[in-house]
Amino acid sequence: MADSEETGSKPNRWHTPYLLLLPGLVALVVFFVVPLFAIAKLSLQSGGLSNYPNVLNKNWEVIVRTFEFAGLATIGAILIGYPLAYFIAMRGGRYKNLLLALVVLPFFVTYLVRTLAWKILLYDGGPAVSILHTLHVLPPDQGLLGTDFAVVFALLYNFLPFMVLPIYVSLEKLDRRLLEAAADLYASPQRAFRKVTLRLSLPGVFAGTLLTFIPASGDFINAELLGSDRQTMIGVIIEKNFGKEFFRPELSALSFMLMALILVGVLIYAKVLGTEEIA
């Protein structure tokens, strides 16, 4: 390092970081800024700014439902994913890698096929429904497909690894000596968990939440395959109607709304969590 400093041509060195940044920057502009601009422009056609309130009015229920489903799926993923990640990180021992591989394994099968496979498990004549009927958990005339439960459950399932992996990473790098210190200071295990482990793993939970909630909000496959017209999410509306030219400005406005609402939600969430490491 010191060597290169001496031999390197000094006048050039200032732009090295910028050069390194260039590929990413170009990709960002080409694949993100340009399309975003195009959509923004499209959203202002035929109807102009009024597309926004219009689309909000018409799709209010769908928007609320979308965030409800994505939110429930995210909470479910935390409830299932955190203990799982904790177990792997703290008690996994030499099976750690194997356990992590098992978490990821189902995802070697394509998204679509996995979701369709759930259809076989959840259909009215399938194993899940007959077990639930036998146990009287589900009324005899009630099935699982085409219900909110099926869609939320499928979202949870499909995004679970995106919750488990970041939490695992934050728990894995946690300095165990801090826990020993807590114990030395007479903290009960519960208290040590709350004050040390949980606090220090919050960035992982935060990252996992973003990785789960944001794509789940835009998802349409689960709602379309396992839900029905009563489980329509924003993604479904866009997917089904974007081919019709006269719908495009409104649908573009709708996707901007979705983006804005998610952004606001995430900012509030970051504020509430209040961890500086997150920002």
Added chain:
Amino acid sequence: MTNSNPLDPRQLSQIADLRTSRRRFISRGALVLGGLAISPAILAACGGSNSSNSAGSTATTTGGVSLESLRGSSVSMFNWPLYIEADDPTTSPTLLGFTDSTGIKVDYLSNIDSNDGFYTKYQPDLAAGNGIGADLIVLTSWEAASMIEQGYIEAWDTNLFPNKANVLGPAASPEWDPGRTHSIPWVLGQTGIAYWPSKVGGTLNSVESLFDSKFKGKVTILDEMRDSVGLTMLGMGNDPTTGPIDQELAAVEKIKRARDAGQFRNITGNSYTEDLQLGDTWIAMAWSGDIASLKADNPDMANSIEFFIPTEGGMQFTDTAMIPVGAKNPAGATALMNYIYDPAIAGPLYEAINYVSPVSGAIDYMSEAAKKSIYINPAEDSKLYEFRILPPDQNEILSRAFTEATQQ
């Protein structure tokens, strides 16, 4: 089992399909009448881009293009899945036979899965007059009508297409393409109703079974406006070939009320066959070709699920072949359609793909079993309607109403 079977992309398209011209009684009787209706005069009037030569002859010269001169050239075709034998162009007897007899190679791709999607993708190139890499494309009639109106389609070379006279009478001269100068049907399909007789406990024959509260929660209808609105209109005693929009909106209202009452298990396009196959759906608004394939792929189910064209009538769609502007080999494309419009060639093709042949006389070249198949040869008394071609403003009004009633 739940593979998104090959029908799915097709269904999407079909959904999009219904057309306007008054088309009913698709039957051999009608074919004969139709055959008469297509007079040489119409054919002459529909002269292609090049010239009007003696019609009907196997003349091989037209404005300088002869069939012989096309030997060694190749034709590129974009089509929907399952519209060629076994969906495999490399082994398709039809395409191989064409190459054998003309020396023209066919580069065939099953790459169209939606009319809207196709339009979105290729419209800029078509508007600029650039080629899109295809000499032949197949789109549903309402989209075909719009493409022709916008000038995106080239005319047939009439002299290379003597067999055009074999088009079924009712499909011979729609308002949007008088005399079929720019388009020709590739397949005819129907939208009717499929159901499980064992689950509904009897035989059904009416559109109204979709709305019968006895079957609440066990019914699916299609998210394709022209199918669902059209069939509902027939059940209400209205004619989807003529509208007017009030009656169409009344049908949308009826669908909305049924949906609010929980009548429908789902309103979907590409996955209704799965629910039907699993038995979760008892009664489904369905496309004929899907049910034919579903039964063919699952012999054990062949007797469990029945398909019918309602007594009030069924909807029909016509997927239509055309030459896009900028095509490199329009003459070769015309020659291919001429080949397929030979009844002896069309017979086995349509028997294999399970759709109604638009080629008059093709049925004579099919097996006895195929002649009895309602997918290939619907009963003479089944009434089939194509949805009227909506002017853009009415299309928008109806599409919005339908979207609100079925999705939001």
